[in-house]
Amino acid sequence: MSSLPSLFQDQLNLAEHGFLKSVSEFAEREVAPHAENWERAEEIPRAAFQAAGEIGLLGVTVPKSLGGQGFGYVAYALAIRELSRHQAAFGIDIAAHNALATGHILNNGNAAQHARVFPKLANGTWLGAWALTEPEAGSDSGGVQTTAVEQADGSWEINGFKRYITLGRVADVLVIMAATGTTEKGRKEISAFLIDKSQIQPTRKVPTCGLRASETSEFKLVGARGELLGARGTGQQAALACLDKGRIGVAAVSLGLADAALAAASKHALNRKQFGKRLGDFQAIQFMLADSEVDVRASELLILQAAVLASKGVRHSIESSAAKLFASEAASRVCNRALQIHGGYGYTRDIPVERYWRDARLGEIGEGSSEVQRMVISRALLKDAEVMFEGAR
Numbered sequence: 026m027s028s029l030p031s032l033f034q035d036q037l038n039l040a041e042h043g044f045l046k047s048v049s050e051f052a053e054r055e056v057a058p059h060a061e062n063w064e065r066a067e068e069i070p071r072a073a074f075q076a077a078g079e080i081g082l083l084g085v086t087v088p089k090s091l092g093g094q095g096f097g098y099v100a101y102a103l104a105i106r107e108l109s110r111h112q113a114a115f116g117i118d119i120a121a122h123n124a125l126a127t128g129h130i131l132n133n134g135n136a137a138q139h140a141r142v143f144p145k146l147a148n149g150t151w152l153g154a155w156a157l158t159e160p161e162a163g164s165d166s167g168g169v170q171t172t173a174v175e176q177a178d179g180s181w182e183i184n185g186f187k188r189y190i191t192l193g194r195v196a197d198v199l200v201i202m203a204a205t206g207t208t209e210k211g212r213k214e215i216s217a218f219l220i221d222k223s224q225i226q227p228t229r230k231v232p233t234c235g236l237r238a239s240e241t242s243e244f245k246l247v248g249a250r251g252e253l254l255g256a257r258g259t260g261q262q263a264a265l266a267c268l269d270k271g272r273i274g275v276a277a278v279s280l281g282l283a284d285a286a287l288a289a290a291s292k293h294a295l296n297r298k299q300f301g302k303r304l305g306d307f308q309a310i311q312f313m314l315a316d317s318e319v320d321v322r323a324s325e326l327l328i329l330q331a332a333v334l335a336s337k338g339v340r341h342s343i344e345s346s347a348a349k350l351f352a353s354e355a356a357s358r359v360c361n362r363a364l365q366i367h368g369g370y371g372y373t374r375d376i377p378v379e380r381y382w383r384d385a386r387l388g389e390i391g392e393g394s395s396e397v398q399r400m401v402i403s404r405a406l407l408k409d410a411e412v413m414f415e416g417a418r
Contacts, residue, residue, distance in 0.1 A: 041100040060112040078149015092144020097336030109281025114238035120274030121191035126153025133255030154196035173203035193242030217260035218251035235383030272349035279356035279388040286363035320355035350398035353388030
């Protein structure tokens with residue numbers, strides 16, 4: 026991808042460059058021609074995921090020893106960005122599979138669990154889902170009502186209800202967060218479980234404002250059997266680590282949407298005439314385009330910072346939150362400007378600009394709202410300031 030900024034180029038090896046070229050070709054060939062049909066059908070065919078798996082999109086950061094590509098998070102973020110330029114719903118599904126479901130199993134599963142799910146999760150044979158959210162639980166993971174009780178044979182019985190789960194109804198394996206008791210401090214003990222799709226009772230695909238082709242589901246767990254994923258009581262900590270990676274993906278989806286919207290707005294500004302001039306000749310339009318370009322460039326750098334740290338295995342909670350916060354809100358601004366530049370035409374469903382506008386909104390809500398990201402960042406900032414203040418005494 027020769028159009029990448031030099032800072033991104035420097036973070037990629039030869040194999041990653043080749044991978045991203047194949048992703049770009051795949052998106053042009055397999056996603057772009059079908060994006061509107063998938064939007065109207067509110068479904069992405071399983072064959073599209075299988076094709077994505079064949080070029081490595083379902084196991085971007087999974088080690089080669091387990092059937093993945095073994096690439097870093099810069100390549101991962103750029104791949105999600107490229108997909109999302111054509112259809113954000115596909116990008117968000119691929120991101121959730123990689124960072125949340127596959128990532129949680131990869132980082133917390135034992136050898137037997139790895140052998141059971143890999144390379145199927147990495148090559149497109151299987152899809153994975155990650156289920157934390159419930160009516161009373163989201164960013165407040167301590168609000169989980171789903172329970173898991175250990176049985177005499179060592180297995181666990183899980184009962185509860187999960188909501189807004191990406192790929193929930195179509196996944197072959199799922200990572201479920203459930204309460205397994207109470208900690209010494211009187212808080213809920215949250216553990217993670219690996220379960221098979223046969224153990225869930227799908228209820229419905231949730232009708233959403235944007236990302237309509239994405240599989241966003243609700244399902245019940247009634248006497249479901251699962252196996253502990255990681256040590257008992259470590260589910261919440263593991264979930265937060267997954268969300269750090271997941272927020273890089275959401276930021277990349279947002280950036281892809283901003284790319285698409287800015288390209289559409291720029292083209293329209295050159296072609297559309299009003300009062301005998303091109304729209305692009307009016308300073309008001311020029312300033313909107315300039316602000317959008319700045320939003321895109323700033324988003325790129327924040328995502329790059331978080332992705333580089335993730336690839337190095339360095340803690341990146343603040344950086345991921347900053348990238349997700351800025352990129353998601355920037356995408357909404359860019360998409361809103363693009364729709365405004367297109368005028369009434371942009372508000373119709375004849376062109377995808379209104380889809381970009383609707384899709385971008387999820388970035389400010391999913392995997393921790395903008396308000397939650399500000400909480401994460403401010404708490405860390407104040408904690409560092411407190412340490413510096415105490416040290417100066």
